[in-house]
Amino acid sequence: MAQAEERGAEVIGASRALQMMSWKEKTVNDDTRLMTVPEAAKLLRISRNLAYELVARGEIPAIRLGRVIRVPRGTLEKWLMEGAREGPDSG
Numbered sequence: 001m002a003q004a005e006e007r008g009a010e011v012i013g014a015s016r017a018l019q020m021m022s023w024k025e026k027t028v029n030d031d032t033r034l035m036t037v038p039e040a041a042k043l044l045r046i047s048r049n050l051a052y053e054l055v056a057r058g059e060i061p062a063i064r065l066g067r068v069i070r071v072p073r074g075t076l077e078k079w080l081m082e083g084a085r086e087g088p089d090s091g
Contacts, residue, residue: 034070035071035076039071
């Protein structure tokens, strides 16, 4: 009986760990999340330097918080969709 209780506690513990992982994944993947410029570059599959250059030119939507630059993921995705609709030769 004690072994069954221990296993039950292990299952509950594992279930709780999975719930916490799911919560963390939702937090990390949230569309309102602010990304760093290197994270945005990775998402866009461009170099880090090109991403900083595009931010400086105002071509990638970004927010400056003091000396820190952040790219809102939802805004970046919207910007990408608008660019996809316009086509590559519209710039």
